[in-house]
Amino acid sequence: MANAPLSKNRSKSWLAAVPLLAFVALVFGVPLVVILGGTFTRGGAVSTANVTESVQGAYLTALLGSVKLSALVAVVGAVLGTFLAQAVVTSRFRALREAVLTASGVLSNFGGVPLAFAWIATLGNSGVITTSLGFDARGWSLYNFWGLALVYLYFSIPLMVLVVVPALDGLRPQWREAAQNNGASAWQFWRYVGIPVLTPTLLGGVVLLFGGSFAAYATAQAMVGSAVPLVTLQIANALSGNVLIGHENVALALSLDMIVVAGLVMAVYLPLQRRSARWLR
């Protein structure tokens, strides 16, 4: 066996991929099938009642709340992240650029429970800034929709910086020089050259940020509990048994709703990423 010619091994070498594929099918595929199956059954019979229920009332509010929050964070984060990236990229100080990129790498991964606690310690009810600047007397609260958006931007903006810096680097100086030689103003350069080249990257970034905020659960749970209606909180609630008897599968229907939204988002993202890669060789 050890000395068999390569060609003979070649016919069998796909076997090395079998454990991975089998593992994914079992650990990932089975739960997905269960979600699908559970969504369309209630009380042992096939039914669409779960789906109908998951897009009504409080569940619909939560779903829309998640979409609204994620869309807001994605758009604002993309715009601010792009400005920050442009400020860094055009700076003469290399150290600044390296520092911002490293910090972005760390902060874009700073999510979950620790992020929530850092902000609670800062702007929560007894946070350092809240008490020292007297925000509490003016009715300030971090534990609402806008507070959550403020906190989500903390990891979204750095992620956008990481996404958009390579694209800004890809804007060749020659393009700007050519535009200038032809008499274009700075505005015209951005309007007709810069923004069109960057568009796929920017849209891809928006989509990526949307997905990140949409799936976030830990930060919201640690910060607002259930004060803000979000679909992830509703699923967790339903999984913990907080539903009517016989309606347990609503959690699965909500999960399916989320997967559909996230799937649509990815379906937009992947072609955009391929398109933006074309300019960045």
Added chain:
Amino acid sequence: MAALSPQTLPAATKATPAPGRPHRIRVWRGAILLVAAVYFLVPLIASFAFTVKTPGKGVTLDAYGQIFSAEGFGRALLLSLGLGVATIAVVLLLTLPAMLAVRLSVPRLRPILEVVCTLPLVVPPITFVAGISKVLQWGPDYLASTPFYQTIISIQNPDFPVVLVLTYVVLALPFVYRALDAGLSAIDARTLVEAARNLGASWPHLLLRVIVPNLRAALANASFLTLALVLGEFTIARLLSFQTFPVWIYTISGSQAQVSVAVSVFSLLITWLLLLALSSAGARQRSGK
């Protein structure tokens, strides 16, 4: 999430601003950087201030000392580290042979492998755990009289929940795949393999003595990403009721707010260190060639 991928620091030289660019450009650049610095630094500084200032006691570092003596700290941290190591071992053992084989001899499978390894990105962890918990319910519901029942019970052992390792492997797949794919693209795997085989190396020998050393940086990258993921994962562990490190932080926040913020600051520092180690290892690799 592209955050930790190694290719985010291109060394492209920047165009210097053309001479005579309006002064206001420098002004808005400064303003943006200032606002960003305030937004990103204030929570870090304030969190630190929150942990060291106790009303009536002045400034102390007590909260950081209390981390280590807090109830359950050691157990939770060890559990998370153990899960991290196990996840790294399983995910590398599954992906490396598969990716190598597909790259060398069945390129037709490569798009399939890529899709399979990217899919977990589409499924938010909370929905994944909804499916998992439903599957785990089968144990008592349908399988009570079969040997599967024992399996389902044993993978939920709270001392070392294998089920978390399994789910974390799935969550880590996209990152590990990208890291290893970049590593494999950078070496000439086919020549290495054929040379080693012609010299009589066995497949295990070839993997361990030829491929792995050449992929050191990519393997380290993949391991760090996986470790960071496991150490921070909250959703699945909480909903399956296991006391991992992030769940522990959440649990103690009710009674010991200061300690929980101290741990949060502490865990950010750990992430910093992991990432710095990662990027300096990457830099060494590039310059060492």
